[in-house]
Amino acid sequence: MSLVDLQPAPIAFTAPLSRPDPPLDFYDDGLNESIFPDLPPLRHGHPDVHLRDGILAGHALADPDAEPAFFVADLSQVYAQHLRWRACLPQIQPFYAVKCNPDPYVLRLLAALGTGFDCASNGEISQVLAVGGIDPSRIIFANPCKAVSFVRNAARQRVDLMTFDNADELYKIARAHPRAQLVIRILTDDTKSLCQLGIKFGAPLATVPGLLAKASELGLAVVGVSFHVGSGCYDPSVYTDAIARARMAFDMGADAGYRFTLLDVGGGFEDTHFEQAASFLSDAIDMHFPDRGEIKIIAEPGRFYVSKAFNLATNIIARRAPLTDAAVDGAADQPAVMYYINDGVYGAFNCILFDHQVVHPYVLSMGGSFHIAAGEPLHTSSVWGPTCDSIDCVCPMAQLPRALRVGDWLGFPNMGAYTVCAASMFNGFQVSKVVYTTGSFRAAEVRGILAKFAEDIRVLEARDV
Secondary structure: OOOHHHOOOOOOOOOEOOOOOOOOOOOOOOOOEOOOOOOOOEEOEOHHHHHHHHHHHHHHOOOOOOOOOEEEEEHHHHHHHHHHHHHHOOOOEEEEEHHHOOOHHHHHHHHHOOOEEEEOOHHHHHHHHHHOOOOHHHEEEOOOOOOHHHHHHHHHOOOOEEEEOOHHHHHHHHHHOOOOEEEEEEOOOOOOEEEOOOOOOOEOHHHHHHHHHHHHHOOOEEEEEEOOOOEEEOOOOHHHHHHHHHHHHHHHHHHOOOOOOEEEOOOOOOOOOHHHHHHHHHHHHHHHOOOOOOOEEEEOOOHHHHHHHEEEEEEEEEEEOOOOHHHHHOOOOOOOEEEEEOOOOOOOOHHHHHOOOOOOOEEEEEOOEOOOOOOOOEEEEEEEOOOOOOOOEEEEEEEEEOOOOOOOEEEEOOOOOOOHHHOOOHHHOOOOEEEEEOEOOOHHHHHHHHHHHHHHHHHHHHHHO
């Protein structure tokens, strides 16, 4: 049985929607724990329970924005992914890609689990270090093209590990951070990924000897090689070629007088292909780096950790449909009904524009009930965001129940990667809030890990005072 098989099955709710008195606290279920005073409380229970409770709370509130869209984040899912990583790639230390989702609970849990952090800006570095208890050596500044002020700030923060792929970057680093530990980012094949990064970053192998010679001339320490096969890689076989190129770059380093001790295999890890990717990667490392006793291997996973951990609940705020059912029936292959929800591509669904994601709605509640009959008649529909912009299309084609109306709720799974981190308040709409739980996968273990980390931080802070 794999770790994936251990995940709890979704809970089916059959109770009708009720309208209880407004709760004192939208997030208070009586079982909350305030492990971190500056963060929202942490709840118990399966995320489906909190999707239901959030909907009930939205119905009960009498505010102008009485039924806001909201996330439910299951931190146990993040922990399960970490255990899966350790089982499949024990020789590779993950450096979580902060840009994917800089959620404060996620950062603290991963810090407690001993991961490093891949940061791309001063802001991300500051956010990680502000958590407390994270040594700057656990950060790689993995942006090959940085502003001089960013390099200088990294030096002040004692973040020494950083990437480069061009000569101008070397000149900047020599001026602003001469003690930096540099990693040359090489170009690899990223054509099998949703987001190709090679068009912007990565030194072709032919340019590596010249760049290493320039680094040596400037007195800079180059300690290793990195690459990135692209974000959302759907063909893990590309890791085989990438590791082969990294081996060549290591040999070029030796020719230039460097002895590399770091290999950064980047990101691109997809949940559905992870075991296959781990197999390709491990086999390639064994082939090209058989004697690697002095080499530390790291990676930069992002979406792998958080995509499945976040679910989004949205309320149907408007509906456009023909006046007669006959008109709907006559358009079976085209959306005859348009549903408008209270989050869109300028908010949590920016992943559609920026990350090429395709989202799939499902019904959370309909007609005052959480139970949706399996044989409920469907029709072809489209789902739109709340703004006045016509590009705000969440789902151009979806099969949804005919009985769906304004006030019902749609859910969206796998919404943890490149969603809330890039949401805006365009048109005056609020960014969806997050409810946190520890789910039902080793929940007590996750809470214990977080509690111990919080206590360790308190001890460190007291010692500094």
